[in-house]
Amino acid sequence: MWTPLNSGDNITVAAGNLSYPGITPSGNSVTFDGAGMDAFLPFTDTTSGAVYASFAFSVTDLTNVTTDLASTYFAVLTDQTGSFTSARLYIRKSGTQYQFGLGAGTSADTWSTNLYNINTVQYLRIGYDFATNKIALFENQVTPLTPSIVVTPAAPITAIGGFALRQDAAATTPFIQLDELAISNNVIVLGVSDISNFNSNFVRNTLVKDEISFGSKSDVKVYNMNGQVVKSASVSPNKNLNLSELQNGMYIVTGMVNGTPVSQKILKK
Template identity: 30%
Template sequence: MKRLYFYTFFTIFLNFYANGQALPITEVFNYVIGTNLGGQGGWVNQNTGDEVLVQTGNLSYSGLLLSTGNSVSFAGGGIDPQLPFNAQSGNTVYASFIFRVTDLSTLTDPNGGYFAGFGQTATVFGGTVWLRTAGTQFNIGINKATSLTENTWLPTNFDTGTDIFVVIAYDLAIGEARIWINPAPGDLEAVSPPTPDGTANLNTTRSSLNRFFLRQDSATETPSIVFDELRIGTDWATVTPKDPTFSLEDKFKDRFVVFPNPATNGFVNITSGSQAPKDIHVYDVLGKLLIKQTISGSRLNIQNLKAGVYILKVAQDGRSETKKLVIR
């Protein structure tokens, strides 16, 4: 009888670590403050060195379901916790999280490094999220795997201390990684996802995914990061639950309004519900950056642009949105 009990327990143990948790998963890091993340809630440590630690406090994103529990922090090189889940193949796997870079001083490698993503095994990754410095700021990239030369870097730069809501997806049917940065509150919990901010199609396709990981790459590739509110699932709505108390009026306040559009007199107004400065990027249809400017008001001078169609990217308070701008 004892052998039977032992065999049953051992089988359950092996199945858990072979197959992981069933999706969807919501991880709010509700563990003892100051403890190592590895070994808690299904997390398994890889490598050695500095630990990823549970800390008090939460990160937040307007319109997203209110944060609960705690958060975790890490920096530099060290242990890489991984959260196994039931193996997925032939479908699309989504994950969302909020993160904040608190110190960029250690991120000195010009290629940057990746700090989170999906895994096919403990060492084979896909849908990796990258960071690199951009002057005193940083920007974000998505990679189908881990090759330095195959990142898709997004144009918006962010300041340290900014809470950033990220959604990533890996489409196992076609082999494509996608990323959304600060999706509009009106797109949260939608049946279909909005257009991604970036996609990555290069490199070897992963045939399946069975884990999410956090990575402390090295002393020069991983800045100081606070990480919170991890969700993993197989559809957009599951990983972007909206706050039921967030009003429709608030949603419209958070969206950028561009007018006149089409523009005909050499300027365009960009308004929102916030009075904070706006970081503006204007690209032509081939992706060439034509205007990079921070405005404190609402008016953007476009006198030097010829008639045509352009891509306007606006970022404010850690939130960004892309719009089509027509000039006649």
């Protein structure tokens, strides 16, 4: 469940998808630019192993960025409070093109040498490895082999439990379209069909009266539509979680299935 972190114009859900070889598009995409509201997606807190976020990406217009090499970060792997203090993905204009950078602070520590034209689609994967204390960016590798750039934070990141999109300022955030976001603990992200299978084994009844039935062992959190955690529990296959104390309405249930973060929307009636 996406939640706002500040005020300003919304990140817009747009019809249609970005196309990239090897990626099966589904649903809609989002667009944003300039200054505005930052959007935050919480997921199960991770303190070991690795966390990766992957997505298709395109800059559709750079004309609002008037200063060459003026940089900003637009995507973040962060903690569950959305503090933006973890792994940041930066972007900057370079002539009529743009490039990506990585950092854990107020500026990028390293910039990729790859330059891209507007209205072309890139497939990006940003991740953090807790064992090695490394932030890595993979550019245009559906099956990742070698990161384009790697950054070592000055202080190790202790936990990652969310992903955020950021609208910084009119003069630094270009017109962006982003699609097919996936969060994983594996560097190779599952396809849409595999994620659907995980969801079907996670929550077995999405229409709920008083109890949710689960098909997998997991530590779960239940979020209301304001992004607040209203219940946390450890569940097992074929065991039920009682939600009778919650009001009727829509909720998001998050957890881990075989090491992969999953979420499922439910309706309590």
